Amino acid sequence: MMVLQLPFLQVALVLCLVLVGIHAYLGYHVVRRGVIFVDLALAQMASLGASVAALAGWTSGPAWRPWACSFGFALGGALLFALFRQRRERYPLEALIGITYAGAVALSMILLEKSATGTEEIKEMLVGSLYTVSWGQVLETAGLYAAVGAVHWFARRRFLLISEDAEEARRRGMKVAPWDFLFYATFALVVTSSVRLAGVLVVFALLVLPATAALSRPAGAGRIPFGWVFGAVGCVLGLESSARWDWPAGPAVILSLLCLLVLVAGWTTLLGRKEG
Amino acid sequence: MRIRQFLFIAACAAASRATPLQVGASVTDLASIAKAVGGDRVETFAVCRPDANPHSVEVLPSHMARVARARVYLKVGLGLDGWADAIVRGSRNTRLDVVDCSRRIEVLEKPTGKVDASMGDVHPEGNPHYWLDPENGAVVARTVAEALSKADPDGRAAYEEGLARFEKELGTRRAAWSARLKPFQGRAIFTYHSSWPYFARAFGLRIAGKVEPVPGIPPNARHLADLLATAKSENVKILLQEPYFPREGGEFLHRQAGIAVLALPPSCRGPGASDYLDHFEAIAAALEGAK
DSSP states (O other), rough: OOOSSSSHHHHHHHHHHHHHHHHHHHHHHHHHHHHHHHHHHHHHHHHHHHHEEEEEEEEOOOOOOHHHHHHHHHHHHHHHHHHHHGTTTSSHHHHHHHHHHHHHHHHHHHHHHHHHTTTTHHHHHTTOGGGOOOOHHHHHOOOOOOOHHHHHHTTTTHHHHHHHHHHHHHTTTTOOHHHHHHHHHHHHHHHHHHHHOOOOHHHHHHHHHHHHHTTOOOOTTHHHHHHHHHHHHHHHHHHHHHHHHTHHHHHHHHHHHHHHHHHHHHHHHHHHHOOO | OOOHHHHHHHHHHHHHHSSSSEEEEESSHHHHHHHHHHGGGGGEEESSSSSSOOOOOOOOOOHHHHTTTTEEEEOOOOOTTTHHHHHHHHHHHHHEEEEETTTOOOOOOOOOOSOOGGOOOTTTTTOOOOSSSSSHHHHHHHHHHHHHHHOOGGGGHHHHHHHHHHHHHHHHHHHHHHEEEEETTTOEEESSSOHHHHHHHHOOOOOESSSSSSSOOOOOHHHHHHHHHHHHTTOOEEEEOOTOSSSHHHHHOOOOOHHEEEEEEESSSSSTTTTHHHHHHHHHHHHHHHH
């Protein structure tokens, strides 16, 4: 396997595995909630925050200021999605996600036209590249995800219950909105950093594909671990094919996840027929 | 291409002294100059394809593998090819000499004072498209010759000779290009991006406007209207535009003011196909065709 031999592929592989760890898990939640595009909306909110920081001339100052600004905007998006749940009977959440996305894109385009310093950097927020990541960035990201993972470990029952059946959670007397906010806030923290490293497309694929594959398993039969294994195998095969045939890393990983999903779908259909 | 093959070749390169020195470059122009100076002693390759945008390059495994076995890497510098740093880092090549070819260039459009929010996506170190002035080609050739001599001291005489030959050919051909482009001296042209100020200065053209209002931002309606007014008052008939930029702005100017849009790549095809010097020939021919 070439993936294991060459240093830049090793970094990309470890990064992919770190990303799979958190995204296959969070992806399961967003797929169950039917809010898959929430990552695009939050990433775009973060990018809007970065545009505001550029307009304020913060790009040349201390690094935490543009970061805080962009995370602040993503948090704003998280708050919006959490508060909106009450009105969900009338308007689907997907509509709000789409509106947030379009609004954030439009606003940042106008802001960027007024203040174009650092536009390259803002564009880069949405198009990372797996092969140009350093070990330092991988470690930093792994630390951040471990912290987010810990929060989710302590609240795992509540989060799962809300994702699987929010009505039931309410019946049991849970206040859903604060938990939703915590969920979207941690989600925003994860995607704003992962999109910067791997790009919108790869992050989106890592959220949706392993989670969808996991749904082929019956409920309670280790769906999330299945997503992890699925994602890990997809990343290894994707990077291997990128190395072998000189494909760009992101698209290769996505294609390999897609092929695996087709295999899993075929397999479960076959099994279903046999059992039925 | 197979990476294992690359590694194999790299191992062979270490074993045999007859194998040419591997020289990587961000763009074909630098590779072409290195080939002209180094001749048979060097083997060159460029990361960015000549018709692709050198501001953003998708990193492929083969880039890393090729840089991993290179001895010298030629960067454009001035903030154009930041991606090259990532490739160099990723290649984990500890014996690579990374040479910034902008080192001795007299840089144009270097912002004075603080870079301000209204200036657009400017490169804070100045305009990086310097290779489009043939004089700068000679400056780069000297930098390259020194870098090659340092990496391969046995070849010093050959590199000095290659440099002298390149400078001589450049001098002769430059005189011919200047004669061909004489009718354009003082003429006002438009460019899409700010990639042609070095070329314009070298051949006496005047850039009367850019389709991008600020670098990296597509034109809005008011800016296009301003360009139309300029085209009329300054008799602009030509727009130089790289093939990878959006065409709408140029098509609008063509419809409204009959401006000829010349899609010219900013870089040569590369050594062997059409080299650094041939590229000026091609630009001159395109301009003559639009006259």
